[in-house]
Amino acid sequence: MAAFEIIAHTELSSGAAYVEFTSIPATYQHLYIVGSGRSTRSAYADGSGIILNGHDDNGDYHMSAILAWGPSSPGAYDTVGDTQSSLGYMMDSPGADAESNVFGTGHCWILDYTATDKLTGMIGNASAPGYSGDTNDYLQTFGHGHCTQTKTEVIHTVRIKNGVGNYAVGTAFTIYGVNSV
Amino acid sequence: MASTFEFIEKQTLGSDAAAIDFTSVTQAYEHLQVRIHGKSTYGGLSDDARISFNRSNTIGTWDQQYMYGMYSTDGVGELFSSYDATWLTRLAGNSGTSVYQRGVIVITISDYANTSKRASIQWYGGNVSGDNNNQGKQISMGGAAWSETTAISEIRIRSGSASLKAGTSVAIYGMKSS
Numbered sequence: 001m002a003a004f005e006i007i008a009h010t011e012l013s014s015g016a017a018y019v020e021f022t023s024i025p026a027t028y029q030h031l032y033i034v035g036s037g038r039s040t041r042s043a044y045a046d047g048s049g050i051i052l053n054g055h056d057d058n059g060d061y062h063m064s065a066i067l068a069w070g071p072s073s074p075g076a077y078d079t080v081g082d083t084q085s086s087l088g089y090m091m092d093s094p095g096a097d098a099e100s101n102v103f104g105t106g107h108c109w110i111l112d113y114t115a116t117d118k119l120t121g122m123i124g125n126a127s128a129p130g131y132s133g134d135t136n137d138y139l140q141t142f143g144h145g146h147c148t149q150t151k152t153e154v155i156h157t158v159r160i161k162n163g164v165g166n167y168a169v170g171t172a173f174t175i176y177g178v179n180s181v
Numbered sequence: 182m183a184s185t186f187e188f189i190e191k192q193t194l195g196s197d198a199a200a201i202d203f204t205s206v207t208q209a210y211e212h213l214q215v216r217i218h219g220k221s222t223y224g225g226l227s228d229d230a231r232i233s234f235n236r237s238n239t240i241g242t243w244d245q246q247y248m249y250g251m252y253s254t255d256g257v258g259e260l261f262s263s264y265d266a267t268w269l270t271r272l273a274g275n276s277g278t279s280v281y282q283r284g285v286i287v288i289t290i291s292d293y294a295n296t297s298k299r300a301s302i303q304w305y306g307g308n309v310s311g312d313n314n315n316q317g318k319q320i321s322m323g324g325a326a327w328s329e330t331t332a333i334s335e336i337r338i339r340s341g342s343a344s345l346k347a348g349t350s351v352a353i354y355g356m357k358s359s
Binding site for chain 1: 184185186211212244246247248257289290291292295297301302303305322323325326330356357358359
């Protein structure tokens with residue numbers, strides 16, 4: 001049996017607020033998402049997050065991330081806590097003000113997603129650097145985060161939701177199932 | 182469902198070499214993952230690893246953002262283009278540390294064959310030995326963008342200030358999307 005199997009892949013041919021994978025089979029041990037994203041937001045960058053099974057109320061997720069913004073001193077190395085989040089941190093994407101054709105890279109694990117005796121845990125990291133050497137902090141972002149959804153449901157739907165703008169054309173995500181036997 | 186995470190190629194150095202090159206990288210996947218297990222000939226505790234693409238064609242420029250922990254300090258940094266390669270986590274050096282010490286790095290290259298996107302990578306890695314100083318214990322993670330939209334057909338891994346030590350291995354895996 002293959003360790004990694006494709007569940008679905010989506011590449012946007014027009015802008016969209018989110019990419020969603022539905023009817024995820026409950027036959028794997030873990031889920032793994034890899035993608036490259038860009039936002040239509042008129043800014044250097046835009047954030048995005050993950051919503052599981054449609055739960056998007058405050059308090060549905062606990063998350064913490066370490067973020068690097070820009071070429072700043074280690075003071076820019078920060079821990080961000082948000083215990084009332086309505087989504088889990090996924091990645092930053094370059095915005096419309098970033099250089100053309102620049103996309104960020106992000107990946108995220110959703111562990112033991114069929115367990116009903118565990119809060120669902122996610123861990124991942126992402127980068128969204130430009131290439132111009134521009135010192136605007138938001139043009140140079142990198143993050144590593146962990147998120148717990150405060151539910152014990154089997155995960156059947158994963159929505160990757162962009163922040164302020166839409167995901168731009170070419171944004172693409174692949175979701176894999178990872179076997180353990 | 183199809184197998185989607187596949188081994189492409191592995192190189193293990195039988196003798197010291199300036200670089201490990203993968204040429205004619207297949208375009209059959211959506212994403213690539215590169216795994217490095219390496220040591221440098223550098224005469225110190227450690228030396229940074231570097232990655233670059235398409236060396237026989239245009240080598241482009243890079244901009245990268247990273248965060249690191251070195252023994253008891255941490256920080257962030259940015260490097261822009263000066264090195265025509267991206268700096269990665271450090272490899273074990275060849276002096277003052279165990280001959281068996283190795284650095285490990287995992288790199289994700291997303292949508293590497295897409296000529297409408299500048300290549301984007303993300304990595305994490307570490308070289309943590311028993312040497313209690315900044316050069317002996319280091320972890321880092323970061324991301325980088327390459328200026329070119331050319332499909333990635335060549336991958337070069339090297340040590341920043343010296344050669345790669347015999348025994349260094351680099352493996353490439355492909356991830357399909359259909």
